[in-house]
Amino acid sequence: DGGITQSPKYLFRKEGQNVTLSCEQNLNHDAMYWYRQDPGQGLRLIYYSQIVNDFQKGDIAEGYSVSREKKESFPLTVTSAQKNPTAFYLCASSHRVHSNQPQHFGDGTRLSIL
C-alpha cells in the first residue's frame, strides 16, 4: 500500500545535539512538507519542497534544515539552534505544491529533550 513513513516514532535529543527525522513516501508525489504540532496550536509549516533538490522555508524554519536528494525522501534536521524543539512533527506529501489537492500525512515523530 502507498503511504508515508516517518521514523522514529519517538526521538530524544540532548542539549546541543542535532537530530534527523526521516520521512519517506511511495506515493510518487512531487511535493513534500514538514509541519510542527504543539498543544493548543494548529499545524505550522516548517519547510516544503516541490521537486528534488529544491525546498522553501515555511513559517517557522529557524533552527531546522532539510534536504531533498530523492523524490521519495525529505528528512528534517532539528539543529541545536532550535531552542524549543519539543513537539510532534508531521510529514506530508501531495501531488504538487501550491495545489488544492489534499495532503497525505505520516504517523508523526514525537521529539523530546533529555
Next chain:
Amino acid sequence: AQTVTQSQPEMSVQEAETVTLSCTYDTSESDYYLFWYKQPPSRQMILVIRQEAYKQQNATENRFSVNFQKAAKSFSLKISDSQLGDAAMYFCASFTGNQFYFGTGTSLTVIP
C-alpha cells in the same frame, strides 16, 4: 494573514447522536478550498471531507457533511450517527494563496 479558527477546543457526543464542529476562516481570496482532517490517537492525519469554495452545494461523505456559509466564512462539520471510532482530534484547514492553513483543532469524545 490567513487564519482558521476553531473555537471549540473540546466537544463530546453520545454514541449514535449528531455533533457539529465549528470552523471559521479569514481570506481575501475568491478561489480557495476547505478541508476537515481527523487525527485519531494513532496520530495519522486523515482527510475527512473537502469543499471547493466555488461550489454552493455542501459536501457530503457518508455520515460526514459540512455546512458551508461562504458569506459568513463558516465551514462547520456535522457528524451523524456518531461512532466510537469517530473519537479524535479534528482539524479544519483552508488552502488559499497557494498554502495550507490549519486551525488549532477540536478534540471530540464519543460517549458510549
